[in-house]
Amino acid sequence: MPELPEVETVRAGLAPVLEGARLSRVEARRPDLRFPFPPDFIQALTGARIETLQRRAKYLLARLDRGRTLVMHLGMSGRFEIGGGRTPGAFHHAVATEAPHAHVVFETEAGDRVTYFDPRRFGYMDLIPTEALETHRWFADLGPEPLSDAFDANRLAQAFAGRKQGPKTLLLDQRIVAGLGNIYVCEALNRARISPFRAAGSIGKGRLERLVPEIKAVLTEAIAAGGSTLRDFAQADGALGYFQHRFRAYDREAEPCANPGCRGVILRKVQAGRSTFYCPVCQR
């Protein structure tokens, strides 16, 4: 599911319920997601108060009042729902059925319930000492937030210098810029009319100065739209993001390029194991 705009949408949806809330009950319905839960996961969370719910790159960070932070990554198919955890209509059965793939349930003293679903289980959660977050291996090497001033053309030029890989691959590298994924990289390169395949080191500074604002623009627009709903992404309140209707390249194979004045057609090619959607006419 989630790239930066989707994770930010989830954060914004959960914050009203979780920020300032004290957890009265936490349930892990299996021993692991991508990784095992820490041994004291339930014990450490039960009774803890969530001070803030923040986002860094594609991670959600729930800072607890106990010196640790609950770190959550949604992988490919992770999703939160306010409520949930039981199959709707389960009361029709003699025994309530657990909703499929509802792996973690958080209940607050205020009576709210937040359920984490993740069919593919590429997501993960851990408890990390808050003061050690920045040096933790998940965060130590992360690049700048793409929407921050720290992410600019100079930074990108430095990262691209001498590299033969395409800008597509490098923009997916979270050490260069943190939060982009396959959709928004395809979209930003199409908007900036830069080929995903050319050697990143050969892209002139002027073109990077066009690319950076396009990255920021597509992310900002996607956040405003509540993210993109491809298969199963929904906001925490169940509302669907609608940015997918504004895709110009991603998932638009054989459709006309939307760039003004371009008469090209979007192609799909596999690059580094991922689908790359691009316009061979205007993206150079």
Place this chain on the structure above:
DNA sequence: CTCAGCTCCTGCGGGC
């Protein structure tokens, strides 16, 4: 160091 390829896991849609 760089880079391509493979891996984890489940579900879904298209083609036959």
Place this chain on the structure above:
DNA sequence: TGCCCGCAGGAGCTGA
């Protein structure tokens, strides 16, 4: 209808 294949929003690992 049912089966098989390819593909999916991430990212870490391997080995050349």
